[in-house]
Amino acid sequence: MIHVVKSGESLYSIAKRYNTNAATLAAVNELPDPDVLVVGQALYIPQTPDPNRRTIETNAYVEWYTAEPPASLLQEIRKRGPELTYIMPFAYEVKRDGSLVTFDWGGIGDAAARQDVATAIVIVNIEEGGFSDTLAEALFNSQAAQDKMISDIVRLAKEKGSKDVHVDFEYLGKENREKYTAFLQKLKNGISPHGLTLSVALPPKTSAEQPGKWYEGHDYAAIGKIADFVVVMTYEWGYSGGPPMAVSPIGPVRDVLEFAVSVIPANKVHMGQNLYGYDWTLPFKQGNPPARTLSPQAAIALARERNAAIQYDEKAQAPFFNYWKDGKEHVVWFEDARSIKAKLDLLKQLGLRGISYWHLAFPFPQNWRILSEMFHVKKL
Incomplete structure (x- = not known):
């Protein structure tokens, strides 16, 4: 309630x-x-939770910007572990020769294991700070590079005790669509004998032939047949460099997920969900400094500090408020108990496999309480 x-x-x-x-x-x-x-x-x-509530999977990506994960992130993992199936440390960059750029998990593996949370090896086509189609294409065109990558992934998964390999390749373009599908099939064939599952992140499409470089390289139906599960990135309609709006408005989220389950079995689909909001300076102009990212807890604290009343957009199913500082107006869109309840109701209605959160560094206590009361969380 x-x-x-x-x-x-x-x-x-x-x-x-x-x-x-x-x-x-x-x-x-x-x-x-x-x-x-x-x-x-x-x-x-x-x-009181319904004892007959559905069991779902949950995942939280974890990302940090220091040499080792900060203590606050490890504390959040320990606190939220009972409501998580997976934790996915983000991420291993794949190089053109198939080798991986490694990074230090710090205490994440131990914190996850103590809470019976599975980890994943996450690989990305990031090069020089951005997603690279040319890097991906070089990898797709080299069987030797793919063999090395698979060998390194299997070794890392054994070292970390991970159970899943998660692929987040983005901005591939239409020209790499079939090559990406073949790449995923080879990866699946290479890791399955070692007891590893394959999951794939998907951009938020509403049709098979949706135009745009972010969308065209991902064949939902073909990837859905290969992957054990997919994570549909149903967030970032409101984004740091764009005009102010809800980060994950319920209407567009529904449209994407309804298309996803029309071509991929619902029991393979994770809904993506943001654990953050944005603070924009008004008036918005393209090229302005990016909006500031903040957690739901920080958003409420800011509203309290600026004596701003929180409003709720019924169409987007998202809270927001306006405030003034240093002579400039701001607007903040974020998540609260109402907005996350609407998303979890949609997950339940569509019979999805689960939910994946980006990312765990943003405290949102109400989410975890509502989740645990609406669903059992699967442990592997």
Whole structure:
């Protein structure tokens, strides 16, 4: 159950209304200051989980920008581990000769193992800081490079105790469509004898022949036959360099997932879900400095600091608010209990395999509570 805070309400009065107590509500919603609520803030009221609820898979990508994962990320893994099937450290860059650019997982493998969370070896076609079609094409055209890559992946998976190999190749272009499918089939054939599954990230398409370099290299139907599961990246409609809007508005998310399950079995499809929002400076102009990324917890703290009332866009099923700072207006779109409940309801309605979160460094406690009450989480 979700309660939207109105002017004059306190945590005590809200708790009394729902026959609970303020301490419970503060804990469930991880409120840093229970005495200060924001008008329009969505509070989740804990419910008794349905014992017959569906079992799904969950995944969280983890990414960090320091030599080793920060302590805060390891703490979030330990805290959210019971609600996770997979953790996917992002990512191993594949070089043109098939070798992998390695990186230090720090304590991630141990933290995941202690929570019975499986890990994956994530590979990407990133070169010099961006996704590269020419790198991918060089790899697709070299059987020797592919053999080396598969050998290195299997070795790494054994070293890390990983159970899945996850491929996130992007911006391939139409010319690489069939080559990418063949590449995935060879990878699948190479890792399966070692007990490894294959998962593939997919851009958010609504038709088989959707134009655009991000979309054209991915044949949903063919990839769906090869992969054990896919992650559809149903987020980033609102993005840091674009105009302000919801990051994952429910209508476009539904359109993409309905197309996905029309060509891929629903029991192979993970819905992608952002754990973050953006703070844009207005008026928006193309070429402006990028919007600032922030967690749902940070968004609420900012609304409290700027005395801004949170509003809710019923069409997008997403919260937002406006505020002023240093003479400039800002707008923040983020996620809350209402928006994530809408996405999880859609997952349930479509019978999807699960949900994949990008990425775990952004605290969003309500998500995990609602998830655990709506679904059992599979452990491998």
